[in-house]
Amino acid sequence: MVEVDLNHIYKKYPNNDKYSVNDFDLHIKDKEFIVFVGPSGCGKSTTLRMVAGLEDISEGTLEIDHKVMNDTAPKDRNIAMVFQNYALYPHMSIYDNMAFGLKLRHYNKEEIDKRVKHAAKILGLEDYLDKKPGELSGGQRQRVALGRAIVRDAPIFLMDEPLSNLDAKLRVSMRAEIAKLHQDLGTTTIYVTHDQTEAMTLADRVVVMSVGKVEQIGTPLEVYNNPKNMFVAGFIGSPQMNFFNVHYKDNRISDGKGLDIEIPEGKAKMLEEKGYNDKDLVFGIRPEDIHAEEAFLETWPNAVVKSEVVVSELLGATIQLYQKVDGTEFVAIVNARDYHTPGDQVEMGFDVNKAHFFDKDTTEAIVN
Numbered sequence: 001m002v003e004v005d006l007n008h009i010y011k012k013y014p015n016n017d018k019y020s021v022n023d024f025d026l027h028i029k030d031k032e033f034i035v036f037v038g039p040s041g042c043g044k045s046t047t048l049r050m051v052a053g054l055e056d057i058s059e060g061t062l063e064i065d066h067k068v069m070n071d072t073a074p075k076d077r078n079i080a081m082v083f084q085n086y087a088l089y090p091h092m093s094i095y096d097n098m099a100f101g102l103k104l105r106h107y108n109k110e111e112i113d114k115r116v117k118h119a120a121k122i123l124g125l126e127d128y129l130d131k132k133p134g135e136l137s138g139g140q141r142q143r144v145a146l147g148r149a150i151v152r153d154a155p156i157f158l159m160d161e162p163l164s165n166l167d168a169k170l171r172v173s174m175r176a177e178i179a180k181l182h183q184d185l186g187t188t189t190i191y192v193t194h195d196q197t198e199a200m201t202l203a204d205r206v207v208v209m210s211v212g213k214v215e216q217i218g219t220p221l222e223v224y225n226n227p228k229n230m231f232v233a234g235f236i237g238s239p240q241m242n243f244f245n246v247h248y249k250d251n252r253i254s255d256g257k258g259l260d261i262e263i264p265e266g267k268a269k270m271l272e273e274k275g276y277n278d279k280d281l282v283f284g285i286r287p288e289d290i291h292a293e294e295a296f297l298e299t300w301p302n303a304v305v306k307s308e309v310v311v312s313e314l315l316g317a318t319i320q321l322y323q324k325v326d327g328t329e330f331v332a333i334v335n336a337r338d339y340h341t342p343g344d345q346v347e348m349g350f351d352v353n354k355a356h357f358f359d360k361d362t363t364e365a366i367v368n
């Protein structure tokens with residue numbers, strides 16, 4: 001049973017006049033896979049390094065299994081860490097790279113051998129134990145780095161962008177391996193990435209961060225379906241959610257140009273209850289909630305927008321249609337059958353049941 005509590009943690013580097021992490025507050029459950037996600041510089045690595053003990057905590061407490069760890073040395077925190085650059089010793093064999101941490105901790109030879117071979121088996125590295133890191137591919141090296149964490153049998157794994165040095169294809173397969181590893185070992189894990197797809201596919205819960213601040217904590221589906229604000233709505237999802245500045249009045253939203261659509265009664269009622277009738281607000285809709293099928297256009301004629309295709313990206317089964325309506329750009333993901341070329345005038349049906357609305361000043365979600 002391993003729980004980790006970050007209680008109102010702050011970080012201020014001495015040479016930096018701003019806080020790099022502000023009021024980070026999170027209870028991590030036993031066996032949970034937590035992903036910190038956000039753009040570069042938002043404070044993900046700093047937070048992870050505070051958990052590892054590689055950075056001091058300026059304010060707040062870190063507890064592991066309800067024991068305060070702020071002043072505990074990294075080696076005594078019972079944590080195994082995997083870094084982006086693998087941090088392998090080039091002159092040592094794969095076996096010795098994996099055994100190194102255990103030797104430092106004075107494990108006996110038999111125990112080290114048992115653990116290294118067990119980890120090598122889990123990771124499919126059995127045939128590489130005599131090789132040097134330079135003889136391995138990027139994916140295999142990353143597996144060795146994972147192996148070093150596994151042999152430690154530590155109850156907590158910290159991973160800092162472990163896949164970002166790999167090419168796209170390898171990243172996807174290593175992502176699946178990490179997910180499987182977590183299923184098999186059940187180690188409480190904190191994983192840092194700027195890649196929202198990695199966050200969505202791996203996490204039990206994601207912590208979405210922007211400059212030094214936690215924006216939202218939730219399951220991948222919660223943050224996807226119920227983003228707390230425009231930052232989260234725009235960061236999670238690819239291509240990102242479309243935003244339109246609109247005016248809402250009596251069940252309709254209009255941007256005063258080509259977008260003028262009716263919204264469902266339920267959502268309209270919620271907007272009005274919150275005092276947004278006859279007000280400017282931001283309308284958000286995900287690319288997959290914009291449709292090109294005839295049947296959709298005929299069923300929902302009051303939610304159709306006439307637009308012009310700007311760029312058409314065929315992805316196989318789907319196409320990303322970048323379009324503009326009177327100068328405002330948006331993107332739809334539609335079936336490849338609805339292929340169009342730039343310049344085509346098209347009609348798109350907006351699934352307004354999936355509409356999101358945000359306050360234009362605070363950027364907070366009003367209705368999801």
Ligand SMILES: Nc1ncnc2c1ncn2[C@@H]1O[C@H](COP(=O)(O)OP(=O)(O)OP(=O)(O)O)[C@@H](O)[C@H]1O
Binds near residue numbers: 014015039194
């Ligand atoms: N040693 C340091 N001294 C001063 N400021 C620092 C130091 N390390 C990081 N920072 C600042 O703290 C903020 C958070 O940095 P951090 O590396 O945690 O972000 P990140 O989200 O992990 O970004 P990235 O994905 O680029 O690694 C940044 O503004 C950064 O400039």
